[in-house]
Amino acid sequence: MHLEKATIFPEKFPTQEHYPFNLPTFRRTRTVDLNSPVTFFVGENGTGKSTLLEAISYKSGIHMWQSTEGVRFELNPYESMLYRYIALGWMNGSVPGSFFSGEMFRDFSRFLDDWAARDSGIFDYFGGKSLLTQSHGQALMSFFKSRYKRKGLYLLDEPETALSPKSQLELLEVIQRMSRTGHAQFIIATHSPILMACPEAKIHSFDSVPVKRIEYRKTGHYRIYRDFILEREKYFRAH
Numbered sequence: 001m002h003l004e005k006a007t008i009f010p011e012k013f014p015t016q017e018h019y020p021f022n023l024p025t026f027r028r029t030r031t032v033d034l035n036s037p038v039t040f041f042v043g044e045n046g047t048g049k050s051t052l053l054e055a056i057s058y059k060s061g062i063h064m065w066q067s068t069e070g071v072r073f074e075l076n077p078y079e080s081m082l083y084r085y086i087a088l089g090w091m092n093g094s095v096p097g098s099f100f101s102g103e104m105f106r107d108f109s110r111f112l113d114d115w116a117a118r119d120s121g122i123f124d125y126f127g128g129k130s131l132l133t134q135s136h137g138q139a140l141m142s143f144f145k146s147r148y149k150r151k152g153l154y155l156l157d158e159p160e161t162a163l164s165p166k167s168q169l170e171l172l173e174v175i176q177r178m179s180r181t182g183h184a185q186f187i188i189a190t191h192s193p194i195l196m197a198c199p200e201a202k203i204h205s206f207d208s209v210p211v212k213r214i215e216y217r218k219t220g221h222y223r224i225y226r227d228f229i230l231e232r233e234k235y236f237r238a239h
Contacts, residue, residue: 002153002185004035005089006056012085018078020051026082029210034187036202037179041189042219043206049189050101050157051082052206056187057099057155058083064099097153100143102161141167144174151183160192168194193221 008029013021020026025048032052041049057064058080088094140162148154160168172195178184190196196203197216205214216222 001035001037001182002091002095003056003060003088003187004033004091006032006034006052006059007087007089008032009085009087014081015078018076020048020082021078023048023051024209025206025211026052032204032211033202033213034185036200037182037184038175038186038198038201039188040196040198040201040203041187041206042191042196042203042214042221044220047206049206051079052086053155053157053187053189054080054099055082055086056088059086059088060094060097060153062097062099062153062155064104095152096150097155098147099155099157100159101157102159141170144171148174148178148184148186152185154184154186156186156188156190158190159188160190160195165194168192171195172198191221193219193225196221 008026008031010021010027010030013027015021016027041053043049054064140159144159159171163171175186175188175195175198179186188195196219203214203216203219204211205219207220208214
């Protein structure tokens with residue numbers, strides 16, 4: 001394990017009118033404990049879990065692979081500034097790592113093809129072939145299996161988006177295996193009950209103000225899926 005906690009300083013926020021500084025989540029949360037090989041951020045959309053994940057990435061000096069944005073209708077100058085108002089507590093100094101999101105993965109895949117035009121051997125690290133020639137789910141799993149063998153802090157923003165349930169189980173196995181070695185630490189924002197079922201992982205709910213730790217079976221995600229399946233079972237038995 002490498003990163004122990006993230007501390008937020010709401011008293012230093014430059015505004016309380018604009019996102020993300022207007023979120024009660026950040027205005028009333030002081031510390032988020034990260035002292036686990038696997039930590040999950042869960043909650044509804046717009047609660048700030050991905051925003052804090054990105055802030056940790058910026059603060060850690062982890063590069064986020066993305067192309068330049070086009071013109072936007074309305075620009076919020078504060079939306080990427082949370083990292084300036086947090087502090088990270090490391091166990092033995094910072095470590096390298098990577099940030100994953102579905103949108104950035106597409107950019108990374110294109111960059112990788114550009115590099116391979118000069119050195120095709122770079123594909124050896126990602127399943128032996130271009131990520132662009134594989135299905136999206138296959139490319140993701142090639143990336144996950146290769147990248148997390150290295151010592152580091154790994155931040156994942158909703159990695160389940162393009163993965164089938166079977167592939168989510170495969171990713172869960174990768175996360176469990178790599179985190180047990182002691183070299184890899186994962187912080188994951190997710191809506192997937194499959195991923196957040198990782199044994200011994202800590203789950204933080206962003207639906208609570210302040211953010212608080214929650215047990216797997218008490219998450220809204222688990223309860224919704226459980227209740228849906230039970231209701232379907234009743235229906236099928238009745239018909």
